[in-house]
Amino acid sequence: MADGPTQSGSSGQALLYLTDEQLRQGIEAMFFAYRGFTADPDRILEGMSYGRAHHRAIHFIHCAPGTTVNNLLAILGVTKQSLNRVLRTLIEDGLVTSHVGRSDKRERHLTLTEAGEALEQQLSDAQRARMRDAYRKAGPEAVAGFKTVLEAMMDEDMKRAYIAMREGR
Amino acid sequence: MADGPTQSGSSGQALLYLTDEQLRQGIEAMFFAYRGFTADPDRILEGMSYGRAHHRAIHFIHCAPGTTVNNLLAILGVTKQSLNRVLRTLIEDGLVTSHVGRSDKRERHLTLTEAGEALEQQLSDAQRARMRDAYRKAGPEAVAGFKTVLEAMMDEDMKRAYIAMREGR
DNA sequence: GAAAATACGTCAGTCTTGTTGACATTCCAA
DNA sequence: TTGGAATGTCAACAAGACTGACGTATTTTC
Numbered sequence: 460m461a462d463g464p465t466q467s468g469s470s471g472q473a474l475l476y477l478t479d480e481q482l483r484q485g486i487e488a489m490f491f492a493y494r495g496f497t498a499d500p501d502r503i504l505e506g507m508s509y510g511r512a513h514h515r516a517i518h519f520i521h522c523a524p525g526t527t528v529n530n531l532l533a534i535l536g537v538t539k540q541s542l543n544r545v546l547r548t549l550i551e552d553g554l555v556t557s558h559v560g561r562s563d564k565r566e567r568h569l570t571l572t573e574a575g576e577a578l579e580q581q582l583s584d585a586q587r588a589r590m591r592d593a594y595r596k597a598g599p600e601a602v603a604g605f606k607t608v609l610e611a612m613m614d615e616d617m618k619r620a621y622i623a624m625r626e627g628r
Numbered sequence: 629m630a631d632g633p634t635q636s637g638s639s640g641q642a643l644l645y646l647t648d649e650q651l652r653q654g655i656e657a658m659f660f661a662y663r664g665f666t667a668d669p670d671r672i673l674e675g676m677s678y679g680r681a682h683h684r685a686i687h688f689i690h691c692a693p694g695t696t697v698n699n700l701l702a703i704l705g706v707t708k709q710s711l712n713r714v715l716r717t718l719i720e721d722g723l724v725t726s727h728v729g730r731s732d733k734r735e736r737h738l739t740l741t742e743a744g745e746a747l748e749q750q751l752s753d754a755q756r757a758r759m760r761d762a763y764r765k766a767g768p769e770a771v772a773g774f775k776t777v778l779e780a781m782m783d784e785d786m787k788r789a790y791i792a793m794r795e796g797r
Numbered sequence: 798g799a800a801a802a803t804a805c806g807t808c809a810g811t812c813t814t815g816t817t818g819a820c821a822t823t824c825c826a827a
Numbered sequence: 828t829t830g831g832a833a834t835g836t837c838a839a840c841a842a843g844a845c846t847g848a849c850g851t852a853t854t855t856t857c
Binding site for chain 1: 646648651652653654655656657658659660661662663664665667684687691705752755756758759760761762763764765766767769770771772773774775776777778779780781782783786787789790793794
Binding site: 563564 | 842843844845846852853854
């Protein structure tokens with residue numbers, strides 16, 4: 460109980476005495492928690508010849524329907540060759556549609572089909588269930604702190620992408 | 629400001645009204661934050677023919693010197709064949725030593741060499757620096773909440789491994 | 798209107814890291 | 828003592844990331 464980070468002064472911005480051990484605990488917590496975080500969708504995807512890459516693409520196409528390939532590239536942080544392989548299979552399998560842009564015909568706008576939305580629902584249901592349980596167990600103050608630390612941990616441009624997604628809804 | 633999770637009653641265990649959107653935000657925060665979390669070590673490793681798998685092995689061998697291959701397998705959650713490839717290169721490159729067990733000669737006990745410790749230091753310095761910044765920006769209450777939620781998000785056996793590591797020091 | 802830049806797709810090759818299958822060694826218990 | 832279980836190694840393969848090069852259509856810029 461006496462090994463948490465200590466604070467001198469009363470503000471949240473005050474000096475924090477953070478030992479290497481405390482930080483290492485945070486690092487390991489992040490590692491193990493991320494494993495739990497991806498475990499459920501991974502289980503669903505396995506055996507249907509899709510992977511985590513497909514999940515990510517489906518997730519962000521769902522959140523930003525009509526988004527372009529370039530847009531998705533920036534959010535996912537992969538190369539277009541890598542994304543293309545994934546998108547090709549999703550389009551072939553009828554989970555995603557690709558429409559030529561109206562104003563700029565070079566662009567392809569991506570949308571989930573009904574089948575795509577169904578899979579998205581199945582995947583995010585599993586992930587949200589775990590998230591909901593964790594939030595319930597931890598309580599609202601913990602959740603607020605959780606989000607604060609995660610945002611502080613992002614790269615600046617990732618944070619921008621995150622905030623943009625958050626406000627785009 | 630009015631879109632956080634709400635609480636009825638005064639306990640942290642009370643009913644929480646969590647919309648799908650709030651949960652989705654958490655999911656995306658986790659995604660983007662994990663990217664930031666691994667970015668610095670990835671940058672260091674790139675170009676030295678090592679990857680994230682090597683980093684993980686080095687990290688946990690450092691934390692539990694003399695651990696066995698089987699032990700490491702359970703913590704990392706990969707197949708022994710996969711881990712073996714990583715270990716082989718680390719041993720060849722003189723970063724890790726492997727000793728046959730004294731009481732059980734089937735086991736191999738793994739330890740970092742001086743060079744291995746040096747690389748571990750370099751990698752964890754980078755990761756701790758980001759963690760420290762995030763913790764400082766967020767403040768101690770947020771950090772406590774962060775850890776609470778992460779622990780609640782882990783699988784039960786992962787949580788046991790995490791706690792064991794935490795107490796083994 | 799020609800040239801440069803942008804958006805997208807594709808081919809070919811490499812690297813990391815996960816997988817399964819087969820196998821050697823060592824330990825332990827029937 | 829012998830057969831099964833546990834520990835670890837080697838070989839081959841697949842997914843998914845990467846780079847580099849190239850082609851095409853379209854838009855923007857000069």
